[in-house]
Amino acid sequence: MTLTSLQRSQLAAALAAVALAAGVGGYYLAGSRVPAAASTDAVRKPLYYYDPMVPTEHYDNADSLSSMGMKTIPKYADESGGPGAAPGVRIDPAAIQNLGIRLVTATTGTLAGSLDVTGAIDFNQRDVAIIQARAAGFVQRVYGRAPGDVIRAGAPIADVLVPEWGGAQAEYDAVRKTGDRALIAAAAQRLRLIGIPGGAARGRGMTTIRSPIGGVIQTLDARAGVTLAAGQTLAQVNGLGTVWLNAAVPEVRAADVRPGQTATAELAGFPGERFNGRVIAVLPTAQADSRTLTVRIELSNRDGRLRPGMFATVHLGDTSRTALLVPSEAVIRTGKRTLVMLADGKGRFRPAEVRIGREAGGQTEIVAGLAAGEKVVASGQFLLDSEASLTGIAARPIAGEGK
Structure with missing residues (x-):
């Protein structure tokens, strides 16, 4: 399909308006350079002429029109990585203020939080007591406890009759009468091994089981007349x-x-x-x-x-904590990576990839990709990033992670 000159002009104007509305700063930045750099452009030889909307098209004539029907502008060697020039977008210092570009310095400070x-x-x-029967027996008496009750350390849980303990206690009493210290010690050891507290039983096999800690009763299975097996749990108490x-x-x-x-x-x-x-x-x-x-x-x-x-x-x-900080507004999040616009102080800007940490009080922590003292753009960085993207300027990679 062939377009007339009028149609081409209208299409170009519409695309330019869309580009500006989307934040593409190529025309805006290019237009801001022309008046400020007029005196220097006369002595510099451009590499070629181009239309920022179609940066892949290069022309030799300043009066050329691009395929979009727009007038081309010059591209100089020191603007975007020409031989011997550092990569970056060059903006005439006189135009920086007009573009609303504000610079800040990455500094080490305290990230409040x-x-x-x-x-x-x-x-x-960790403060739990499991109260168990040490030997098989029968619950003779309970003390009116219930789950949820708060008890003190040493509170009685139940009186338990252990027949085995009665026989062992009688044997111990008989051995004591002999006066043989070795036999007495052996009989006492047997009492301890079968679970008699303190090595002695009260009332021929009757013992009172008590809580070793104070706290709340979580579970209680002690009921009068219940037959107990050795190791059966009577209650569980949680300390408070x-x-x-x-x-x-x-x-x-x-x-x-x-x-x-x-x-x-x-x-x-x-x-x-x-x-x-x-x-x-x-x-x-x-x-x-x-x-x-x-x-x-x-x-x-x-x-x-x-x-x-x-x-x-x-x-x-x-x-x-202490961290390298920049204003949060200086950080550009693209979805795939995070960037800041570096400034060399002489009107040249280049995107740099960074890895960020926590954000607080309008400050963002820079974990990697930036050094203290480097200057970044805190306002107007999206125009510069758009210009860098249009002209194919690669972002500075994080040290040790360059691709």
Whole structure:
């Protein structure tokens, strides 16, 4: 299909308008160079003439029109990687201010940050006592306990009659009358081996089983008249002196949490109070549905006010750290990689690939790809990036990761 001159002009104007609306800065940057560089362009010899909309077309004549019907502009050796020139987009210093380009310096500073998450109180699963029968017998008496009761250390759970203990106790008493120390020691050892607490039974085989710790009864299977087998569990008691606070931390903040870190909890039930603790573990698996890690915090609970199941707001200490920082507005995220526009201070700009870390307070951490003291563009960088893309300027790769 053949286009008339009028149609070609209209098509070119429409494409130019679309390019400008999409952020393509080729014409804008090129147009800004002409007045500012007029005095120097007269003494420089262009490599060729081109239309930024179709940069692959090169022309020898300044009056040439591109296939888009647009007037061509000169391309100089020192503008985009010609022989002996550093790669980059060159903008006349006089036009930088007109384009709204603002430069900042990458500096080492403190990246402020706080990590506030939610969590729930749970039992300390390391403070558990399993109360068992050491020998086969019968439950003679229980003490009115029930699951959920809070008991003190040494509280009785049940009185148990162990027939085997009665016979062993009678044998021990007979040996004691002989006065033979060796036999007495052997008989006492037998009492300990069959499970008699302290090596002596009360009332010919009757013993009271007690809780070794204070806390809440989780399970209770002691019932009057029940026949017990050796090793059968009578009760399980969970201590309450300390509790765990399981906090859900987003996996993107995993690097900001470590064991030993201080933490503060606030609970709705105790307004105005803060409970201090420390991180004792970061669990090795993530929650697939919420993409969070479980951080285990240990809290003191001497007064027993912190009850498992309560929700809390958790402040995970000070997560500030020293890092190389640039303003967040200077970072260009393309989806496949992250760039900044480097400035050499003489009107030349080049994209550089970087790897970023955490962002806080309008500052972004640069993990790799940039050094302290280098200048980057914080405003107008998208125009420069578009110009660099149009002219085929490659981004500076991250050291050691160049392709």
